[in-house]
Amino acid sequence: MKDQIPIDLVVTGAKILTLDEHFTEYDPGVIHIIGNRIHHIGPDDAAQQAVKARRILHADGRIIIPALFNSHNHAGMSIFRGLGNDLSLDGWLNHFIWPAEKRFISPETVYIGSLISMMEMIRSGTGTFSDMYFFEEEVARAADKIGMRAILGEGVMDFPTPSHPAAFATLRHTREMFNEFQDHPLITISVAAHAPYTCSPDVIRKAAELAKELNICSNIHLSETIKEVETITSRYGKSPAKYLSDLGFLGPQTVAHHGLYFNDEDLDILAESGTTTATITNSNMKLGSGSLQLKKLTKKGIHVSIGTDGPASNNHQSMIRELQEVARVQKVIYQDPTVITPPELLKMATINGAQGYGMGQQLGSLEVGKLADITIIDPGGPHWYPPFDPYNTIAYAMHSGDVESVIINGQLVMEQRVFPNIDEEEILDQFRKISQQIRQEIHQP
Numbered sequence: 001m002k003d004q005i006p007i008d009l010v011v012t013g014a015k016i017l018t019l020d021e022h023f024t025e026y027d028p029g030v031i032h033i034i035g036n037r038i039h040h041i042g043p044d045d046a047a048q049q050a051v052k053a054r055r056i057l058h059a060d061g062r063i064i065i066p067a068l069f070n071s072h073n074h075a076g077m078s079i080f081r082g083l084g085n086d087l088s089l090d091g092w093l094n095h096f097i098w099p100a101e102k103r104f105i106s107p108e109t110v111y112i113g114s115l116i117s118m119m120e121m122i123r124s125g126t127g128t129f130s131d132m133y134f135f136e137e138e139v140a141r142a143a144d145k146i147g148m149r150a151i152l153g154e155g156v157m158d159f160p161t162p163s164h165p166a167a168f169a170t171l172r173h174t175r176e177m178f179n180e181f182q183d184h185p186l187i188t189i190s191v192a193a194h195a196p197y198t199c200s201p202d203v204i205r206k207a208a209e210l211a212k213e214l215n216i217c218s219n220i221h222l223s224e225t226i227k228e229v230e231t232i233t234s235r236y237g238k239s240p241a242k243y244l245s246d247l248g249f250l251g252p253q254t255v256a257h258h259g260l261y262f263n264d265e266d267l268d269i270l271a272e273s274g275t276t277t278a279t280i281t282n283s284n285m286k287l288g289s290g291s292l293q294l295k296k297l298t299k300k301g302i303h304v305s306i307g308t309d310g311p312a313s314n315n316h317q318s319m320i321r322e323l324q325e326v327a328r329v330q331k332v333i334y335q336d337p338t339v340i341t342p343p344e345l346l347k348m349a350t351i352n353g354a355q356g357y358g359m360g361q362q363l364g365s366l367e368v369g370k371l372a373d374i375t376i377i378d379p380g381g382p383h384w385y386p387p388f389d390p391y392n393t394i395a396y397a398m399h400s401g402d403v404e405s406v407i408i409n410g411q412l413v414m415e416q417r418v419f420p421n422i423d424e425e426e427i428l429d430q431f432r433k434i435s436q437q438i439r440q441e442i443h444q445p
Contacts, residue, residue: 007053008410009033012044013060014376017390018366019350023343029064033372036185036410041366057405057412059376063390065346066366067127067373067406068319069353071278072219072257072307074133075117075142076110079434080312083442089225089287097312101134104438105162111138112430117317118148119424121308123417124318124400127373127408128354128363130219130255130307132192134163137177140187147413147421149373151357152177153192153219156207158200167203171210178214185409190357191218193249196232196240201247208249217357218249222256222277225289229261241266250275253358257307259297260290271300276356279348281325282316283309294330295339305353318400323349327395342395374407 009032016029018041030048032040042048077097084096110133121129128149131139136152143150154177155161156170164170174191181187191211193199199207199220211218223229223240232240241262244250252274259277262270270277279292297304308314308322316322323345330339340348351364362371379387383397406414413421 005034005039007032007034007039007051008055009372009407010051010053010056011059011064011374011376011407012048012056013058014062014064015390016041016064016366017346019066019343019346020365020367028060031064031366031372031374033407033410036371038366038368038370038372041368061379062404063377063379064366065125065375065377065394066350066364067375067408068125068349069305069351069364070121070126070129070307070317070319071255071276071305071353071356072280072309073117073129073131073317074310074312075114075129075131075139075317076105076133076135077310077312078113078116078317079104079109079431079438081315083438084312087287089289090227092287092313100438100442101162103441105134107135107138109434110135111142112427112434114139114142115146115422115427116431117311118142118146119419119422119427120311120317121319122146122148122406122414122419123403124320125375125377125403125406126317126319127375127406128359130190130353130357132194132219133310134161137180140177140181140184143186144184145422146419147186147408147411149186149363149408151188151190151217152181153190156191156193156203157198158203159198167199168206171206174210175214178216188216188357188359189214190216193218193220195221195224195228196243197228201236201243204244204247204249208247211253212248217253217255218251219255219257220244220249222259223261223266224258224284226261239263239266241269245269245273253356255305255356257309258284258289259292260284262293262296267296267300267302270297270302276303276305276352278305278307278353278356279326280307280309281329282322283313285325285329286315287313291329291333293333294326295334295336303352303355304348305356306349307353319349320394320398320400320403324395324398342389342391345395346391372407372410375403376405376407377402378404
């Protein structure tokens with residue numbers, strides 16, 4: 001009966017790292033995809049080679065992993081990449097980013113800027129990203145165009161943003177987006193409160209209530225800098241994490257980004273609530289903010305995932321580069337080479353992110369019944385030799401450009417490094433025109 005079901009795509013011949021709970025591997029292995037889900041995964045034996053399918057993708061000598069999960073981004077900010085450098089977070093936001101957004105952020109710039117970021121993410125093996133920005137319906141349009149999975153939250157702030165005049169208007173728009181996209185196969189809507197220092201208690205409370213009412217995930221920047229902790233403690237007499245907890249914002253479908261300055265009470269709050277923390281290592285280093293204390297969180301049983309942050313503060317969009325920096329930075333901080341292993345690192349970049357957004361049963365590992373989001377890696381470069389341990393090579397030596405093909409929702413969205421759904425040169429040309437305008441105006445009063 002199983003063989004009678006038409007198979008849409010068979011991927012055969014590769015070494016498969018499933019990242020399931022047992023870290024099962026198949027070498028060589030085979031994956032059958034029906035519709036948008038994995039129908040079969042296992043050894044690529046003679047019986048499997050005789051299976052008929054609408055398409056067979058021969059991946060001999062390749063390595064297959066789950067498509068990576070980018071837990072935090074501001075994809076439309078690619079239009080500001082390379083500007084406003086060598087500033088602290090506070091100076092970067094107040095003296096550059098927020099004024100620049102007021103001048104340049106529009107539906108058009110968010111759409112093109114997001115497509116550029118998605119191209120970079122897919123090229124480096126990412127299948128899903130979580131985005132917090134403005135005009136998120138344009139990010140949805142871009143994701144639908146290129147074929148990428150996206151968790152989208154319109155950024156909620158107390159003051160006017162490029163897309164909305166006030167926080168409660170943003171929350172109303174979040175509800176509208178949920179109604180519009182709730183049946184979309186690639187788009188998930190989230191509640192995205194910007195930060196404790198940009199959202200009043202009433203706004204945080206209403207954001208939490210909306211997430212619970214709609215049963216959707218939420219996310220927020222949290223304890224990103226010492227100044228944030230001092231500001232919130234002075235304003236409310238409690239830490240940022242305690243502030244959010246008392247307002248009902250934290251929980252098992254909430255992701256807190258950055259998390260550099262948690263005290264012991266904060267760690268207990270995060271652990272008890274089931275909140276995931278996303279480490280944003282490169283952005284934190286570039287802005288001189290600090291570093292997440294990974295061992296303190298994992299000892300408490302707190303899930304930690306990985307995000308890139310936006311391309312204006314990172315400045316790249318590669319989860320491969322990001323996970324590699326996480327490993328190195330944490331080992332330096334603790335002066336302990338055992339603080340995280342390569343398999344654990346890949347879990348942080350896949351299943352941990354999916355679990356944080358309530359999608360762990362659907363994404364993050366290669367298992368029967370899960371969504372077919374798959375990254376195919378070409379290990380042919382000299383940096384892959386000798387090929388002793390693929391986990392180790394991914395964690396310390398792999399290049400983003402080693403990604404050869406990416407399958408999202410059962411569809412090849414990049415094949416042999418080519419995007420079938422978009423005209424890459426046309427998008428780059430549109431982006432060049434936008435960046436030229438910004439370059440001409442950015443230094444004018």
